[in-house]
Amino acid sequence: MTDPLTDSLRWALAIGSEPERSAVDWLAAELIPDRPNAAAAICTADPDPGEDLRRLRLLKSGFKTLRLSAEHSADRRLAARHYAATIAAGVVRHGCWITRQRPDRLLSALQDLVADDGMDDVLRAIAKDAITIAHDRVLDQDS
Amino acid sequence: MSEQDRRSEQSLTDWSMVLDAGSIDSPSRSASLDRLVRRYWPSLFACVRAGGCSAEEANDIVQGFVADVILERNLPAHADRDRGRFRGLLFRSIGNYVRDHHRRNRSLKRRPEQGKVASLDVEGCPTPSDQSADDPEQAFTRHWVATILRRAIETVRTSFIDRDREVEWEILEARLVLPMIEGVPPVPYSNLVERFELRDVPQAASFLVNGKRALGQAILAEIGETVDSPDQVDAEARDLLRLLTENAR
Numbered sequence: 001m002t003d004p005l006t007d008s009l010r011w012a013l014a015i016g017s018e019p020e021r022s023a024v025d026w027l028a029a030e031l032i033p034d035r036p037n038a039a040a041a042i043c044t045a046d047p048d049p050g051e052d053l054r055r056l057r058l059l060k061s062g063f064k065t066l067r068l069s070a071e072h073s074a075d076r077r078l079a080a081r082h083y084a085a086t087i088a089a090g091v092v093r094h095g096c097w098i099t100r101q102r103p104d105r106l107l108s109a110l111q112d113l114v115a116d117d118g119m120d121d122v123l124r125a126i127a128k129d130a131i132t133i134a135h136d137r138v139l140d141q142d143s
Numbered sequence: 144m145s146e147q148d149r150r151s152e153q154s155l156t157d158w159s160m161v162l163d164a165g166s167i168d169s170p171s172r173s174a175s176l177d178r179l180v181r182r183y184w185p186s187l188f189a190c191v192r193a194g195g196c197s198a199e200e201a202n203d204i205v206q207g208f209v210a211d212v213i214l215e216r217n218l219p220a221h222a223d224r225d226r227g228r229f230r231g232l233l234f235r236s237i238g239n240y241v242r243d244h245h246r247r248n249r250s251l252k253r254r255p256e257q258g259k260v261a262s263l264d265v266e267g268c269p270t271p272s273d274q275s276a277d278d279p280e281q282a283f284t285r286h287w288v289a290t291i292l293r294r295a296i297e298t299v300r301t302s303f304i305d306r307d308r309e310v311e312w313e314i315l316e317a318r319l320v321l322p323m324i325e326g327v328p329p330v331p332y333s334n335l336v337e338r339f340e341l342r343d344v345p346q347a348a349s350f351l352v353n354g355k356r357a358l359g360q361a362i363l364a365e366i367g368e369t370v371d372s373p374d375q376v377d378a379e380a381r382d383l384l385r386l387l388t389e390n391a392r
């Protein structure tokens with residue numbers, strides 16, 4: 001059983017040590033509680049394809065809101081990167097864009113993620129794979 | 144209390160409050176002493192209770208400690224920021240005071256009264272269910288962290304409501320604050336989406352994250368009030384966490 005007092009000190013310490021990361025990791029934990037952090041929530045597939053797609057859509061919607069509503073610019077920037085990574089995971093694992101945004105804008109966001117060496121390697125790798133797939137064929141898109 | 148007084152009170156850091164409370168000539172000494180006692184009372188009371196005293200006896204002991212040690216011996220004047228946190232000094236002092244109190248009581252009981260030795264009764268001893276499982280230091284720390292947390296929650300509540308972010312506050316309250324302080328289960332996201340007419344669960348969750356982030360920062364700010372410089376905040380938070388967890392039963 002968790003203890004609210006120790007939990008609250010742990011968050012406070014997480015903010016102190018990794019101020020940017022905590023917001024996206026907390027959001028991922030709210031939406032996909034069985035994954036340890038945001039990168040794992042995006043990159044670790046659920047064995048059930050339908051459930052996997054549902055989870056990716058949840059994450060995408062959460063990061064999308066956070067990139068607009070977060071109070072700090074660092075949180076918004078990181079949320080935007082995770083938003084792009086989640087869409088990339090949709091391309092790699094399900095062969096579709098899980099968004100209605102224009103593909104050229106999506107590819108631009110994915111290229112920015114690949115080029116950002118401050119991001120987790122696993123997220124950059126999934127973005128790179130998605131770019132390759134999107135260049136090879138036309139992908140279905142959310143209507 | 145006027146708004147100006149309230150702000151001035153809030154701007155006084157823990158250390159400046161302690162120093163002011165210990166300064167005999169300060170015109171605001173009485174107010175600082177009052178704040179000091181109110182802020183630390185729950186921790187002192189919990190510490191004495193965890194030592195095995197009944198609620199009534201603990202109340203008497205803490206009152207005696209405030210009168211004899213904080214006021215009469217002017218404990219705040221002996222606080223030295225170079226020698227550690229004020230909470231550490233307070234914890235050691237209440238521990239000594241409780242030991243002296245029990246020693247005096249035992250010696251009174253041993254003294255023959257009208258030729259008889261007082262019986263070793265157990266009157267006033269709390270039943271096991273009347274006591275927390277914490278040891279005195281853990282009880283003191285637990286209540287001190289709870290005090291910090293309550294103040295941080297109030298800061299976030301006021302800040303969110305002042306900036307027309309009631310929905311974010313209410314989501315934070317329903318999902319995190321009330322479960323923490325009242326032990327109730329978090330309100331399901333689906334209920335919150337319906338109640339506040341939100342787009343979907345992820346939107347509600349991202350609002351919660353904003354609130355959680357604000358609460359974490361408010362906790363750090365509260366801890367910052369109790370240390371000498373900002374670079375000690377992390378160490379103090381880790382120390383409090385260690386005290387809460389290392390003896391957890």
